[in-house]
Amino acid sequence: MKLIPFITAASAIAIVSLVHAQQVRNEPVKIIEPYVSDTPEKVELGKQLFFDPRLSMSGIISCNTCHNLSYGGTDNLKTSIGHKWQAGPVNSPTVLNSSLQIAQFWDGRASNLEEQAAGPIAADVEMALPHTLAVSVIQSIPGYVDQVQKIYGDDQVTLDHITDAIAEFERTLVTPNAPFDQWLMGDDDAISATALAGYDLFKNAGCIACHYGEALGGKSFMKMGLVAPYESDSPAQGRFDVTGQEMDRFMFKVPTLRNVTLTQPYFHDGAAETLEEATQVMGQLQLGRDFTEQELTQLVAFMETLTGDRLQMMLPILPENGPETPAPSPFE
Amino acid sequence: MKLIPFITAASAIAIVSLVHAQQVRNEPVKIIEPYVSDTPEKVELGKQLFFDPRLSMSGIISCNTCHNLSYGGTDNLKTSIGHKWQAGPVNSPTVLNSSLQIAQFWDGRASNLEEQAAGPIAADVEMALPHTLAVSVIQSIPGYVDQVQKIYGDDQVTLDHITDAIAEFERTLVTPNAPFDQWLMGDDDAISATALAGYDLFKNAGCIACHYGEALGGKSFMKMGLVAPYESDSPAQGRFDVTGQEMDRFMFKVPTLRNVTLTQPYFHDGAAETLEEATQVMGQLQLGRDFTEQELTQLVAFMETLTGDRLQMMLPILPENGPETPAPSPFE
Numbered sequence: 001m002k003l004i005p006f007i008t009a010a011s012a013i014a015i016v017s018l019v020h021a022q023q024v025r026n027e028p029v030k031i032i033e034p035y036v037s038d039t040p041e042k043v044e045l046g047k048q049l050f051f052d053p054r055l056s057m058s059g060i061i062s063c064n065t066c067h068n069l070s071y072g073g074t075d076n077l078k079t080s081i082g083h084k085w086q087a088g089p090v091n092s093p094t095v096l097n098s099s100l101q102i103a104q105f106w107d108g109r110a111s112n113l114e115e116q117a118a119g120p121i122a123a124d125v126e127m128a129l130p131h132t133l134a135v136s137v138i139q140s141i142p143g144y145v146d147q148v149q150k151i152y153g154d155d156q157v158t159l160d161h162i163t164d165a166i167a168e169f170e171r172t173l174v175t176p177n178a179p180f181d182q183w184l185m186g187d188d189d190a191i192s193a194t195a196l197a198g199y200d201l202f203k204n205a206g207c208i209a210c211h212y213g214e215a216l217g218g219k220s221f222m223k224m225g226l227v228a229p230y231e232s233d234s235p236a237q238g239r240f241d242v243t244g245q246e247m248d249r250f251m252f253k254v255p256t257l258r259n260v261t262l263t264q265p266y267f268h269d270g271a272a273e274t275l276e277e278a279t280q281v282m283g284q285l286q287l288g289r290d291f292t293e294q295e296l297t298q299l300v301a302f303m304e305t306l307t308g309d310r311l312q313m314m315l316p317i318l319p320e321n322g323p324e325t326p327a328p329s330p331f332e
Numbered sequence: 333m334k335l336i337p338f339i340t341a342a343s344a345i346a347i348v349s350l351v352h353a354q355q356v357r358n359e360p361v362k363i364i365e366p367y368v369s370d371t372p373e374k375v376e377l378g379k380q381l382f383f384d385p386r387l388s389m390s391g392i393i394s395c396n397t398c399h400n401l402s403y404g405g406t407d408n409l410k411t412s413i414g415h416k417w418q419a420g421p422v423n424s425p426t427v428l429n430s431s432l433q434i435a436q437f438w439d440g441r442a443s444n445l446e447e448q449a450a451g452p453i454a455a456d457v458e459m460a461l462p463h464t465l466a467v468s469v470i471q472s473i474p475g476y477v478d479q480v481q482k483i484y485g486d487d488q489v490t491l492d493h494i495t496d497a498i499a500e501f502e503r504t505l506v507t508p509n510a511p512f513d514q515w516l517m518g519d520d521d522a523i524s525a526t527a528l529a530g531y532d533l534f535k536n537a538g539c540i541a542c543h544y545g546e547a548l549g550g551k552s553f554m555k556m557g558l559v560a561p562y563e564s565d566s567p568a569q570g571r572f573d574v575t576g577q578e579m580d581r582f583m584f585k586v587p588t589l590r591n592v593t594l595t596q597p598y599f600h601d602g603a604a605e606t607l608e609e610a611t612q613v614m615g616q617l618q619l620g621r622d623f624t625e626q627e628l629t630q631l632v633a634f635m636e637t638l639t640g641d642r643l644q645m646m647l648p649i650l651p652e653n654g655p656e657t658p659a660p661s662p663f664e
Contacts, residue, residue, distance in 0.1 A: 051402050070383050070650045081392055081662050085417035310649045317642045318402045330413050
């Protein structure tokens with residue numbers, strides 16, 4: 001694009017935005033934009049905390065244990081294993097692109113990432129470290145106290161500092177540039193004809209009614225077992241567990257389909273081991289239809305185009321214990 | 333240094349080496365040199381495997397779980413926690429600078445890093461994945477098969493490929509440039525007068541008899557409880573567990589003191605929580621002397637100068653499951 005010499009900076013931006021807008025296809029699925037934090041030092045603190053097993057009673061479980069950033073931001077277990085090898089009640093959702101969702105957890109009981117981050121630290125079946133202890137552990141580590149002082153201007157670490165920093169780090173965990181994003185940006189060759197047929201079917205069959213937007217999900221709650229009941233031995237009852245209202249029974253947050261090739265097994269109970277199985281069950285229980293083998297192949301080919309750029313980051317270096325840092329208690 | 337113009341390249345190198353040799357103090361403790369691998373692709377493969385929890389039966393324990401590279405290359409537990417939350421028999425030794433040691437494990441039962449790497453993968457109380465299964469898991473992951481093919485020219489993954497790559501990665505886990513190395517290189521200001529007094533005492537008291545060389549340890553086996561018996565509820569009997577010979581009872585590999593500020597708790601049973609406590613016990617049981625408070629302060633100040641450059645590396649990106657990759661079995 002040639003710019004006329006007397007063009008102003010503002011109008012140049014307007015023109016570039018226009019061109020940008022014209023390039024992006026108008027679809028119910030939206031591209032993911034990279035997240036640029038204006039507080040990189042908070043991102044760094046949050047990253048250290050995310051990888052720090054000292055936030056668990058045992059000293060060996062960090063956020064990254066169940067939300068493995070070397071893979072798909074989850075642990076690929078049916079349901080997570082936590083403190084003393086206890087099995088958690090539900091499948092660990094991926095942390096990738098979690099910032100693009102209306103609420104956190106399968107039952108949406110946390111309204112944002114900050115609230116979410118506090119949960120697993122203290123949960124008895126997860127990291128099992130009561131919040132008061134978690135705060136005193138972080139307060140005992142001089143390298144953390146320094147960072148909190150610089151970022152927040154406070155000498156005393158609080159739970160809010162911890163969860164605020166973790167949340168800011170998590171906002172960076174978006175995965176742009178999937179083949180499907182490239183197709184949305186106008187590159188016809190970015191996805192195969194089979195995947196494109198899968199996307200058409202995805203829209204026509206009604207999958208898109210829930211799995212839309214940047215994250216292809218995460219924007220609404222939906223009943224698991226809409227046209228036929230879902231049978232599970234999981235005790236989880238979705239939103240009902242939060243509100244106690246009958247209308248919320250089995251209402252779960254629609255999971256994101258981004259990076260779905262990396263986040264098996266599927267569903268809140270982790271019962272579906274493969275994408276084919278999960279897709280077939282969704283067709284039957286939510287849409288009342290049996291997908292043919294060819295349709296399943298197309299739908300899976302489409303979903304395989306949703307795996308974005310893998311995360312590129314330095315392994316964090318954790319600050320050293322201070323003299324008062326307590327030893328971990330793996331058997332308490 | 334000015335070089336005379338007609339000097340040859342070879343003699344220039346000789347002169348520089350001479351200057352280098354003159355700079356380094358002649359001490360029983362030696363500086364650590366960085367390790368430069370001539371097979372960086374093998375280092376990368378080994379790194380991925382080191383961080384891959386799919387090498388465990390549960391799918392959530394990787395080498396990095398007990399040898400945390402974000403901290404001191406260990407788990408800072410008394411003894412490690414493994415599969416199904418079983419407590420291991422001994423304290424996890426740091427993987428940092430393990431390549432500088434004569435043998436691996438506290439009892440030296442592995443003669444090199446390759447042999448060592450195979451152990452925890454299959455050990456029932458650690459990762460609990462039998463070797464045949466470990467090989468078939470890696471063989472099922474196309475990204476690993478590709479790397480093995482390129483590096484070793486083989487289509488079929490073997491345990492030797494896995495342990496060879498992990499060992500080459502581990503050879504990069506050296507930590508040069510500690511304040512004490514800087515002092516050894518001639519920088520008088522790199523350590524405090526207290527630390528220097530501690531080093532003199534370290535040599536005069538006899539600590540150096542075992543804790544010498546680049547790693548300040550790792551070069552010999554020594555009886556734990558030389559002048560007075562060590563009391564422990566640990567079942568570990570050191571070399572005796574390997575050889576069955578009475579003379580080897582309680583003979584343990586002398587642990588490295590490198591990065592000792594990051595590797596608490598101490599001893600094969602993890603019984604000493606602080607460096608002060610460990611030093612006092614060593615004085616009493618190995619040297620038959622009670623260090624004064626001042627002496628302990630000096631010795632600890634010296635050991636604090638042994639923490640080298642923390643590891644700087646990218647978080648590895650693990651290759652995706654293939655269609656035949658088995659699901660993990662955390663409760664088997």
